[in-house]
Amino acid sequence: xxxxxxxxxxxxxxxxxxxxxxxxxxxxxxxxxxxxxxxxxxxxxxxxxxxxxxxxxxxxxxxxxxxxxxxxxxxxxxxxxxxxxxxxxxxxxxxxxxxxxxxxxxxxxxxxxxxxxxxxxxxxxxxxxxxxxxxxxxxxxxxxxxxxxxxxxxxxxxxxxxxxxxxxxxxxxxxxxxxxxxxxxxxxxxxxxxxxxxxxxxxxxxxxxxxxxxxxxxxxxxxxxxxxxxxxxxxxxxxxxxxxxxxxxxxxxxxxxxxxxxxxxxxxxxxxxxxxxxxxxxxxxxxxxxxxxxxxxxxxxxxxxxxxxxxxxxxxxxxxxxxxxxxxx
Amino acid sequence: xxxxxxxxxxxxxxxxxxxxxxxxxxxxxxxxxxxxxxxxxxxxxxxxxxxxxxxxxxxxxxxxxxxxxxxxxxxxxxxxxxxxxxxxxxxxxxxxxxxxxxxxxxxxxxxxxxxxxxxxxxxxxxxxxxxxxxxxxxxxxxxxxxxxxxxxxxxxxxxxxxxxxxxxxxxxxxxxxxxxxxxxxxxxxxxxxxxxxxxxxxxxxxxxxxxxxxxxxxxxxxxxxxxxxxxxxxxxxxxxxxxxxxxxxxxxxxxxxxxxxxxxxxxxxxxxxxxxxxxxxxxxxxxxxxxxxxxxxxxxxxxxxxxxxxxxxxxxxxxxxxxxxxxxxxxxxxxxxxxxxxxxxxxxxxxxxxxxxxxxxxxxxxxxxxxxxxxxxxxxxxxxxxxxxxxxxxxxxxxxxxxxxxxxxxxxxxxxxxxxxxxxxxxxxxxxxxxxxxxxxxxxxxxxxxxxxxxxxxxxxxxxxxxxxxxxxxxxxxxxxxxxxxxxxxxxxxxxxxxxxxxxxxxxxxxxxxxxxxxxxxxxxxxxxxxxxxxxxxxx
Numbered sequence: 023x024x025x026x027x028x029x030x031x032x033x034x035x036x037x038x039x040x041x042x043x044x045x046x047x048x049x050x051x052x053x054x055x056x057x058x059x060x061x062x063x064x065x066x067x068x069x070x071x072x073x074x075x076x077x078x079x080x081x082x083x084x085x086x087x088x089x090x091x092x093x094x095x096x097x098x099x100x101x102x103x104x105x106x107x108x109x110x111x112x113x114x115x116x117x118x119x120x121x122x123x124x125x126x127x128x129x130x131x132x133x134x135x136x137x138x139x140x141x142x143x144x145x146x147x148x149x150x151x152x153x154x155x156x157x158x159x160x161x162x163x164x165x166x167x168x169x170x171x172x173x174x175x176x177x178x179x180x181x182x183x184x185x186x187x188x189x190x191x192x193x194x195x196x197x198x199x200x201x202x203x204x205x206x207x208x209x210x211x212x213x214x215x216x217x218x219x220x221x222x223x224x225x226x227x228x229x230x231x232x233x234x235x236x237x238x239x240x241x242x243x244x245x246x247x248x249x250x251x252x253x254x255x256x257x258x259x260x261x262x263x264x265x266x267x268x269x270x271x272x273x274x275x276x277x278x279x280x281x282x283x284x285x286x287x288x289x290x291x292x293x294x295x296x297x298x299x300x301x302x303x304x305x306x307x308x309x310x311x312x313x314x315x316x317x318x319x320x321x322x323x324x325x326x327x328x329x330x331x332x333x334x335x336x337x338x339x340x341x342x343x344x345x346x347x348x349x350x351x
Numbered sequence: 352x353x354x355x356x357x358x359x360x361x362x363x364x365x366x367x368x369x370x371x372x373x374x375x376x377x378x379x380x381x382x383x384x385x386x387x388x389x390x391x392x393x394x395x396x397x398x399x400x401x402x403x404x405x406x407x408x409x410x411x412x413x414x415x416x417x418x419x420x421x422x423x424x425x426x427x428x429x430x431x432x433x434x435x436x437x438x439x440x441x442x443x444x445x446x447x448x449x450x451x452x453x454x455x456x457x458x459x460x461x462x463x464x465x466x467x468x469x470x471x472x473x474x475x476x477x478x479x480x481x482x483x484x485x486x487x488x489x490x491x492x493x494x495x496x497x498x499x500x501x502x503x504x505x506x507x508x509x510x511x512x513x514x515x516x517x518x519x520x521x522x523x524x525x526x527x528x529x530x531x532x533x534x535x536x537x538x539x540x541x542x543x544x545x546x547x548x549x550x551x552x553x554x555x556x557x558x559x560x561x562x563x564x565x566x567x568x569x570x571x572x573x574x575x576x577x578x579x580x581x582x583x584x585x586x587x588x589x590x591x592x593x594x595x596x597x598x599x600x601x602x603x604x605x606x607x608x609x610x611x612x613x614x615x616x617x618x619x620x621x622x623x624x625x626x627x628x629x630x631x632x633x634x635x636x637x638x639x640x641x642x643x644x645x646x647x648x649x650x651x652x653x654x655x656x657x658x659x660x661x662x663x664x665x666x667x668x669x670x671x672x673x674x675x676x677x678x679x680x681x682x683x684x685x686x687x688x689x690x691x692x693x694x695x696x697x698x699x700x701x702x703x704x705x706x707x708x709x710x711x712x713x714x715x716x717x718x719x720x721x722x723x724x725x726x727x728x729x730x731x732x733x734x735x736x737x738x739x740x741x742x743x744x745x746x747x748x749x750x751x752x753x754x755x756x757x758x759x760x761x762x763x764x765x766x767x768x769x770x771x772x773x774x775x776x777x778x779x780x781x782x783x784x785x786x787x788x789x790x791x792x793x794x795x796x797x798x799x800x801x802x803x804x805x806x807x808x809x810x811x812x813x814x815x816x817x818x819x820x821x822x823x824x825x826x827x828x829x830x831x832x833x834x835x836x837x838x839x840x841x842x843x844x845x846x847x848x849x850x851x852x853x854x855x856x857x858x859x860x861x862x863x864x865x866x867x868x869x870x871x872x873x874x875x876x877x878x879x880x881x882x883x884x885x886x887x888x889x890x891x
Contacts, residue, residue, distance in 0.1 A: 080747060209576040
């Protein structure tokens, strides 16, 4: 046991410990590539980010973690406020990521963008009929809208952005309206909502854009067929822009491997890795250069809602309360 | 003087075991204690919000779920028990066995086989929207998941009612029923006027098991989007709202206590149903038409609760043949096996101290500890989960060197939770086994010079070997298929077959859940043998 610990200490220089909320195949590919290029092995612990933060808290200084990865900026904002992360200065990271979508003090940086888009049935929704998130609350959409549960971080972040943009009262009216328009009580993930729209259960689904990419490029012909029956809308294009969250990474407070950790963060925003994400998990690159993926090019450019972005974390508790109040499951 | 010395010696006899027994009892009381202490601590803002917006929903959903499932289980369980007890027909012996099969189908595995059917209903929904309008469509969206969830739970749990009723039909009311038949009462009349009222304690006993299991379910209800109290507890726990989780768990505890109190009270009434004459009920021979009818009645719940899910799971396994087969599941399977195996060792060890050593020394302390340990089975799973969880966090933060026990990295909490939950499962068959060893055998061994433990080792243990085996199998199967506690208390990156099945189903990858699902069902089938033997013995 003691020997194993000693060897563990020796091996640390060659290893990077990543606590990550992400568990896609693209991530494994990226990690293998990182090891190939640098000789540094990447050890990943996967769990919900809240659990990972709890683990960081309880491990304290003894934590082996070098990097914390979340799919919601609000979570890493909170992690930074709690002192679980350390700030990193890097010209490469600064050059590669939009200023408004990263921590101003350098606690965390984004590496993919994830738009909360609307996916509509081609046959039943005319172009121009649905433009903004706000439209979803209108009476003509009764029984036609699908969304996942309010316990999902994606739902909470979207509503938080509406609170930030329009105030709590308007956000509550919106949430009440959309809840009343739902075609069924929320169930399943984003992919299930898109499939249900394709099958004709409802006409519009609120979903992250890349889920449609995954369906369209699935190995299952049924999923590809479902993907072809629907169309993507990036809402609020004429206004504040489409609510967009990020996959983001920060260096853990007690990491003793800061150089390697910084290298990993910079690697995540490199052209090579950005292309992997854009072409295999269909998330948008931090540069917003859609020309690197045929799928993203097909969907076209969209405007990111940068104004509310930094306030999502702050308004998430409000959003949860609103969901509870209006009975959005 | 000498008497005083004897007293002290008696008290000290088997002292380490008494201490151990007390520790076990403490372990069972820990989650309850932790929950009580924390729940009555200062309320948080989150609790006020839960009371205002969610609590009533949690409560009515729990009550509706439990009542619907229980009604379904009773409707399926009582008539089948009556048919098997009161009639003789072709294939009766086969049916007697077949009716137990749903016990080998964990409800969340059955759910995996049904959950995609829900998606296949879309054309029906669209038709309803076109023909009956949007309101009917929306109402249907709410009702259908309830039909599925309660149906699945009811059809997999009804054998509890079947088993307890069959015993009472066959023995206790035989004389009265035979008399009624002689007086010309029809089959249905005998059933409704005599057998049913007499079977009430058995119905309540089987029904309360169904209530417990459905209240503890997390897998099925969450897969179908229902939110009764158990998922509510876990949501609060996951959000770090410990006090909210504990208070909600106490609500569950309250409901269970009410149900178990009713059960106790009904068991007390049992005496009145006892027939004085004894003797077995005469079974009436059925013709082929009626045989077909009773087959239909008996086999339908088993079709829904066992054959249909198995058929679908097997189909998916067949489709996936060759494609890596069990490759992705080995680690989870190993985790399941080692966890269940470890639990068996702990549970049997614990049960031996509580039952065998108690008998060797006639110790009252251990007997009290044993009674306390039996309580663990009646605690809500959600309460055990959050109680043990909070206890482990407390240990890790406050006891030097205990940080390694923290939930995210060790199975300590999980094992403790299994211990609390399943100790009764080990104690009951052992106690039943030891009841059959007469005192004179043991006395004889002691007269021949064996020590108390020596005679226990050489005389009792060989005789109760079947009971030990039964206990071990039951504990193994119960731990192996456990989902609710495991989901909350497992370390990161740690999957058992059960959590894997649940995750795949939740992610809509039901076909991938099929193979681990079938593995689980096969193992549970092996557990049926000692279970039915034990049930029969407990009935006696």
